[in-house]
Amino acid sequence: MVSLVHLPPETLIRIFLQLPVDDCLNFAKTCKVINKTSDIELLWVKKICQDFKISADIYSGKYSSHSARNFYRHILYKYGKLLGLWQVTTYGPSGGLLQCVFDNWTLKLIEWFPPDFEIKEAMRPHVFLILELFKDQFCNFRMPYCEWNSITNSHDQLTINLRNELICHIDFPTSRKSSLAQMSEESAPYYVQNFLRKSQIGPSGIGLERVEIENLYPTNNANLKQHPIRPGIFKGYYEPHGIELIAVYYPDESTLKAVKLSGDHNVPMNKVTFTADLKKGIILSKEEQEGMDCEELEAKRYPFYFDYSKMQEMIQPFVMPENVDADPSYKPENIGTDEGDIKFNYEYCLHRFLGEGQVASANYI
Numbered sequence: 446m447v448s449l450v451h452l453p454p455e456t457l458i459r460i461f462l463q464l465p466v467d468d469c470l471n472f473a474k475t476c477k478v479i480n481k482t483s484d485i486e487l488l489w490v491k492k493i494c495q496d497f498k499i500s501a502d503i504y505s506g507k508y509s510s511h512s513a514r515n516f517y518r519h520i521l522y523k524y525g526k527l528l529g530l531w532q533v534t535t536y537g538p539s540g541g542l543l544q545c546v547f548d549n550w551t552l553k554l555i556e557w558f559p560p561d562f563e564i565k566e567a568m569r570p571h572v573f574l575i576l577e578l579f580k581d582q583f584c585n586f587r588m589p590y591c592e593w594n595s596i597t598n599s600h601d602q603l604t605i606n607l608r609n610e611l612i613c614h615i616d617f618p619t620s621r622k623s624s625l626a627q628m629s630e631e632s633a634p635y636y637v638q639n640f641l642r643k644s645q646i647g648p649s650g651i652g653l654e655r656v657e658i659e660n661l662y663p664t665n666n667a668n669l670k671q672h673p674i675r676p677g678i679f680k681g682y683y684e685p686h687g688i689e690l691i692a693v694y695y696p697d698e699s700t701l702k703a704v705k706l707s708g709d710h711n712v713p714m715n716k717v718t719f720t721a722d723l724k725k726g727i728i729l730s731k732e733e734q735e736g737m738d739c740e741e742l743e744a745k746r747y748p749f750y751f752d753y754s755k756m757q758e759m760i761q762p763f764v765m766p767e768n769v770d771a772d773p774s775y776k777p778e779n780i781g782t783d784e785g786d787i788k789f790n791y792e793y794c795l796h797r798f799l800g801e802g803q804v805a806s807a808n809y810i
Contacts, residue, residue, distance in 0.1 A: 762792065
């Protein structure tokens with residue numbers, strides 16, 4: 446029988462990688478040989494990749510002197526479940542979207558803002574919270590919004606409560622209020638104004654609910670061919686509220702559903718904004734679109750419907766409604782690669798389905 450201490454390091458590393466992190470730390474205490482193996486940085490880099498799907502390079506970046514083992518122990522072990530996309534539940538009907546990412550041996554909680562005016566412009570990210578190693582011994586929290594950190598405010602700590610995989614609450618330190626109090630809403634940057642204006646929970650913290658990415662994005666390319674539009678997160682313009690974020694997904698094979706990730710006082714976050722019945726595809730001529738109003742279109746009867754699941758062709762003319770302004774800077778792109786392919790612009794659409802749209806008065810009435 447071969448003793449564990451006589452196994453080669455690569456075999457011991459494989460054993461470590463099969464264990465939960467608590468067992469890894471206990472296993473390291475059994476003897477000097479095992480403990481020495483547990484200090485191998487490559488082991489913890491692989492453990493980080495295996496447990497959190499993070500590709501970490503311990504030899505590059507500003508924080509290359511940090512121990513991967515200590516980063517796992519003091520940050521990922523406690524707060525690794527924060528990684529991913531979160532919806533703010535304490536900003537009233539407006540909501541918000543935060544994403545926790547690994548960045549150069551730190552965890553960053555980034556708040557995503559849609560563009561102000563042009564829907565085609567990129568989203569605007571701002572770092573809300575940073576979790577970083579301090580002297581390789583403990584986690585330091587930094588709040589760039591108010592220039593607060595837990596090192597200089599050790600008497601008043603920020604806490605992250607991951608109640609389960611889907612619910613999180615971040616309790617703010619009371620000392621951060623003094624920094625925010627110095628900012629007037631008029632002079633503060635827009636992302637700080639958003640925080641000051643929308644936080645319904647006041648000084649106590651912020652509530653988060655996980656956005657299930659796997660429900661939004663397809664797991665393989667075959668799924669894309671079964672959907673008229675790729676599931677995911679989109680920007681939508683809602684006059685007079687501006688640009689909001691919506692999640693498009695398919696609860697079943699015949700339904701497209703769009704839910705607001707950020708909302709307004711008419712239709713708040715987490716409410717359905719529109720649906721489409723993929724078994725009720727229709728074709729409207731250019732003349733019908735130009736000459737019929739909404740009531741006439743709603744009353745129109747169709748002899749048959751196209752079923753998208755049967756991949757029936759529905760390319761048709763598209764007339765922009767009179768009350769919608771097309772973006773003059775938009776450049777058409779070809780669908781496909783052949784010279785005869787139809788241009789994707791405001792003159793044609795690929796699909797048209799019967800559906801429902803959500804309309805409400807103030808306070809979702």
